[in-house]
Amino acid sequence: MTALAGTTPPRIEARGVTVRFGGLVALDSVDLAVPPGAVVGLVGPNGAGKSTLFAVLSGLLRPSSGAVLMDGRDVTSVSAQARARHGLARTFQHPELFPGLTVRQHVVLAYRLRHARRRIWTDLVTAGGFRRAGAEEDRRVDGILAALRLTPYVHLPVAGLPLGTGRLLEIARALAVDPNVLLLDEPSSGLDARETDELAATLTGLVAEHGVSLLLVEHDVELVLGISDFVHVLDFGVGISAGTPAEVRADPAVRAAYLGTEEDEHDGPDENVEHDRQDEERATA
Amino acid sequence: MLSYVVAGLALGAIYAIAAASLVVTHVSSGVFNFAFGAMAFAVARFYYFLHIEQGWPLPLAAVVAIGLFGPALGVLLYAVLFRHLRQRSPLVKIAATIGLSVALPPLVNLALGQLVNVTAPGLAPQPVAVYRPFGTVVDANQLITYAGLALVLLVGTALLRFTDTGLRVRALVDSPALTAMSGVSPARVSLGVWAFSALLAGLAGVLVAPTAGLSVEGMTFLMAAAFAAVVAARLRSLPTAVGVALAMGVVTSVIQRYLDPESALSAQIVPSVPFLFMLAFLLAHALRGRAGDAPTGGVLDRAIRTESGTAPTATTGSGYVAPLLTIAVVACLPLILDDFWTGLVATGIALATALLSCTLVTGEGGMIWLCQITFAGLGALFAADLATNSGWPPLAAVLVSAVCVVPVGVVLGLLTIRLGNLYVALVTLTFGLLAQNLIFMRDRFYNSGQGIYMPRPEWALDNRTFAFLSLAVFCALGVFAVNLRRSTAGLAVTAVRWSETGSRTLGLGVVPVKVLVSAVATFVAAVGGGFLALAYQSALPDSFSPFTGLVWLAVLVTVGARPVVGALVAGLAFAVLPSVFQTYLPTRWAEVPVIMFGFGAVMLARDPEGVLAMHARQLRTVSGWLRTRRTPAADKPSAPTPQGELV
Numbered sequence: 043m044t045a046l047a048g049t050t051p052p053r054i055e056a057r058g059v060t061v062r063f064g065g066l067v068a069l070d071s072v073d074l075a076v077p078p079g080a081v082v083g084l085v086g087p088n089g090a091g092k093s094t095l096f097a098v099l100s101g102l103l104r105p106s107s108g109a110v111l112m113d114g115r116d117v118t119s120v121s122a123q124a125r126a127r128h129g130l131a132r133t134f135q136h137p138e139l140f141p142g143l144t145v146r147q148h149v150v151l152a153y154r155l156r157h158a159r160r161r162i163w164t165d166l167v168t169a170g171g172f173r174r175a176g177a178e179e180d181r182r183v184d185g186i187l188a189a190l191r192l193t194p195y196v197h198l199p200v201a202g203l204p205l206g207t208g209r210l211l212e213i214a215r216a217l218a219v220d221p222n223v224l225l226l227d228e229p230s231s232g233l234d235a236r237e238t239d240e241l242a243a244t245l246t247g248l249v250a251e252h253g254v255s256l257l258l259v260e261h262d263v264e265l266v267l268g269i270s271d272f273v274h275v276l277d278f279g280v281g282i283s284a285g286t287p288a289e290v291r292a293d294p295a296v297r298a299a300y301l302g303t304e305e306d307e308h309d310g311p312d313e314n315v316e317h318d319r320q321d322e323e324r325a326t327a
Numbered sequence: 328m329l330s331y332v333v334a335g336l337a338l339g340a341i342y343a344i345a346a347a348s349l350v351v352t353h354v355s356s357g358v359f360n361f362a363f364g365a366m367a368f369a370v371a372r373f374y375y376f377l378h379i380e381q382g383w384p385l386p387l388a389a390v391v392a393i394g395l396f397g398p399a400l401g402v403l404l405y406a407v408l409f410r411h412l413r414q415r416s417p418l419v420k421i422a423a424t425i426g427l428s429v430a431l432p433p434l435v436n437l438a439l440g441q442l443v444n445v446t447a448p449g450l451a452p453q454p455v456a457v458y459r460p461f462g463t464v465v466d467a468n469q470l471i472t473y474a475g476l477a478l479v480l481l482v483g484t485a486l487l488r489f490t491d492t493g494l495r496v497r498a499l500v501d502s503p504a505l506t507a508m509s510g511v512s513p514a515r516v517s518l519g520v521w522a523f524s525a526l527l528a529g530l531a532g533v534l535v536a537p538t539a540g541l542s543v544e545g546m547t548f549l550m551a552a553a554f555a556a557v558v559a560a561r562l563r564s565l566p567t568a569v570g571v572a573l574a575m576g577v578v579t580s581v582i583q584r585y586l587d588p589e590s591a592l593s594a595q596i597v598p599s600v601p602f603l604f605m606l607a608f609l610l611a612h613a614l615r616g617r618a619g620d621a622p623t624g625g626v627l628d629r630a631i632r633t634e635s636g637t638a639p640t641a642t643t644g645s646g647y648v649a650p651l652l653t654i655a656v657v658a659c660l661p662l663i664l665d666d667f668w669t670g671l672v673a674t675g676i677a678l679a680t681a682l683l684s685c686t687l688v689t690g691e692g693g694m695i696w697l698c699q700i701t702f703a704g705l706g707a708l709f710a711a712d713l714a715t716n717s718g719w720p721p722l723a724a725v726l727v728s729a730v731c732v733v734p735v736g737v738v739l740g741l742l743t744i745r746l747g748n749l750y751v752a753l754v755t756l757t758f759g760l761l762a763q764n765l766i767f768m769r770d771r772f773y774n775s776g777q778g779i780y781m782p783r784p785e786w787a788l789d790n791r792t793f794a795f796l797s798l799a800v801f802c803a804l805g806v807f808a809v810n811l812r813r814s815t816a817g818l819a820v821t822a823v824r825w826s827e828t829g830s831r832t833l834g835l836g837v838v839p840v841k842v843l844v845s846a847v848a849t850f851v852a853a854v855g856g857g858f859l860a861l862a863y864q865s866a867l868p869d870s871f872s873p874f875t876g877l878v879w880l881a882v883l884v885t886v887g888a889r890p891v892v893g894a895l896v897a898g899l900a901f902a903v904l905p906s907v908f909q910t911y912l913p914t915r916w917a918e919v920p921v922i923m924f925g926f927g928a929v930m931l932a933r934d935p936e937g938v939l940a941m942h943a944r945q946l947r948t949v950s951g952w953l954r955t956r957r958t959p960a961a962d963k964p965s966a967p968t969p970q971g972e973l974v
Contacts, residue, residue: 138832155834
């Protein structure tokens, strides 16, 4: 399975990635590539291995075999923080926020880690804690917060924020490091339909304006197919399909993975998953 | 050799009973009971009261004290404290049980009187019968100890494996939520577990009293030694805990055969054996990556868990008035008080500097270190050694000593980075105990309990000038701490504290951030220790016992572990309040402040922010209410404000 063809190497690429947990093969020789400026979707039923692949790509999990490349450079044995410094950012299915910080402080910290890293040390001897932030930092941080409609919450601690707001904050924090490639794990989970549409617009704007590459894991298949240039489908740790949204939508293997062999001709995989999601939401409401 | 083994098995059996109690309560309630020694002391003291002071027959006194009073104490403590702790953060759990360990013994002394002679009888009738099987010597107390352990193991195993009650306890260990859904009350089962645990604590306390003495120190040492077996068992495995406890007892006893009983080295090594065991097992667990925070409960419990009451407060840096006012008031005290009280205030300010290190490492970094007092002690001893034996200027000696202690803190920080919160607390406590036995007790430093003379600077010989000097140093370090909190480093420290995964994927290294906090906190602790030595004009090793450090922590968390000015209030309270009680109240009440400190820490179970933050919040509520009454038109919804932030 190959990714989009291009002259420049993909921003991030998985080559034959296999992950085993004891006897369980969570990922079996998976290939995936995210070209510069592209939006790539990653879909699959529950337990397909999507989050495991994210963990491998972001450096939180070392694969049993295979390689991860960033801009053509092998980073398989490179730590998560080193990959982050190389331009990789990600969000989590369960947001990994810092409850001791306010919404704005999350974004400020991320911005400084990218643009003023030395301040971790220099602030201690230059009384940096008592100085005002620079104008450029304020402009950039406030801009990101406004773009994700987080301005009303800027001075609130994140403990107690609604799940959807927490997800938006994670995205804002990830954007503040000016990533080359952004991995988003279920970004629309917890958002209502209007917020999901706004998020989609924000993400596509991000790609268009800043050239950020996106890799998106999402249960909202309509969202994925709507904004992705290329889609990969995983099932039981194996890549079963890859192509444009239209190709994936029509792939019988994908239909089988989602619907079983007795597929319903009237319901495509996307609709079925969407129905599942709505059922799930109704059940948890 | 056999007689050493027999004696060691008796000691090991007592450790084993204590370890079994600690394991059972930890796995069933998620609480590691740092108050075990205090509970053992309370029951043993009550047994002594009934049997010796009231003349009750031995069997009746034993049944009433161990069989009735012990479980009743467990039930009471469960009702007022332990039941509130299950959902609390590790820091609150540890601090609250430490608070109980601080408050309970003086409370018992207040009720039953302070013992002058700590020699106590065991469960064997006096005079203690002695037997000589196989050419060795066994006394009746040792036989009763073996029988006690056998009984505990048999009854405990039978209860857990073959009875309905045991089934409920095992269900509670696996998942309190599912236990509740099956119609069993987890609270009632927990109540039973704590009652049984207190019974075991009492039994261990009564059994160890003849050899270790009926003192808080003896019981606390028993508890600390039992910790080693519990750590070996990774806090969960009862058979491992019992086996290691017995092995520790035997090793402690047998090793004495090969050591010169007159040598100072023997006196240092023998009591260190349990802590060396603990260190070895901790390192082994850490190297195998098996010393993280063990999840408590089942999947459902984790899914429905709410961090009620432990929601942290964000750092916005608001609120300078109260801290500045507090500092101004403290600055006035040397001007209006006489020399005696000024001296106490100066000591309190010096202590505040040492406590500031706890504010940094625990309040900011979220690392539960129980050895800040050891760093303070090292700073004090090295500084006094430099000043007295090498003729260094006192302040230069304090500064250089603090710098020299920093690598110790950094190494400890590196060693504990991958450990779970509870393991970190145990490692640091163990480090403190080892340092006390192996370094502080050396003749060079201990000097028959008199320590090393520490001269003050010539221009700060009087208490008033020294108090101002101490306050200036505290303020300088306090401003540094506030700057750290508000700076990029502070944001990074908070980020790492709450989510290492989130931090790493932002490009933020966990190791450098934690090492930074470790280094700064160690430096501050050592400076504080140096100033304590200047305040006493002597570096006294006994002042830096790890158990005193637990009281320090109790005082600090009572006031609030995060506000910088909290360290100042806590230091003054610790130094001045006991003398206030001794001076103006009957001698019997001298320990009331310690009881207050302990209960203050216990109150964390209800309000994790501490007393100072709680009152600040109440004041804000009242002032807000008053403002609303004055300007009804201003009654509009507003965003919630961060709580408990007093610099």
